[in-house]
Amino acid sequence: MMQIDPTKICPSVGLCTHSGTQGVSFGIRTVVDDETGRSNDAMCHVCEMAVMWAKNQLAQDQTQDLILKYINTLCGYIPSPMGESSVDCKRLASMPDVAFSIGGKKFALTPEQYILKIGEGDATKCISGFVAMDIPPPRGPIWILGDIFMGAYHTVFDYGKMKVGFAKAA
Incomplete structure (x- = not known):
């Protein structure tokens, strides 16, 4: 070394x-x-x-x-060069819900929804589903609501009317 x-x-x-x-x-x-x-x-x-x-x-x-x-x-x-961040799996219970306000409605995600657990037992790693992106104005800041969000909320894209709809996933 x-x-x-x-x-x-x-x-x-x-x-x-x-x-x-x-x-x-x-x-x-x-x-x-x-x-x-x-x-x-x-x-x-x-x-x-x-x-x-x-x-x-x-x-x-x-x-x-x-x-x-x-x-x-x-x-x-x-933080990982790929943008993801690790968190302490033992702290999930004390982590806050994260809510997005879209069209005047709040869409909340619990830590169990936005933290991905990989592995089992002592080898378990927890990775945040949020990825850091540093996009300056005028194009940013932006959020990409990916698989973490769409796992919790059913998402419908209406390209004809240029609208997106959300409903709690079953």
Whole structure:
């Protein structure tokens, strides 16, 4: 783990978009990324700091198990590059309902409806059905009401009248 280079590991896990600029200073890398249309976002910097922290902990003779446990915990809080986020399955009961107001009517989803449970027992993982999208105005912000919403509400599309209807699913 002492040889791990954050500028190599973080792009390999999808948290940094830069590649081919490893080994250059941060300022130069930022200019190169700006020129090529790539950007170093906060997740990239968090990843690089976590890798450097792990290297420093190893240099201070901390156990690898302790370091990996901390990194795994930290990674649980970092949103996935695909946009989904993990949540603690034990906290479902304390999570709020989420309601969307469409046409003056509220459509609520319970945590059991908007959290997807994957696996069983101690291996169970809970993933939010909401995906982060950062779409600036004038096209955003937007919400895509996908399978999570349509699982709870029967959805009818009337293309002729350009309307959408919703009813509680059975």
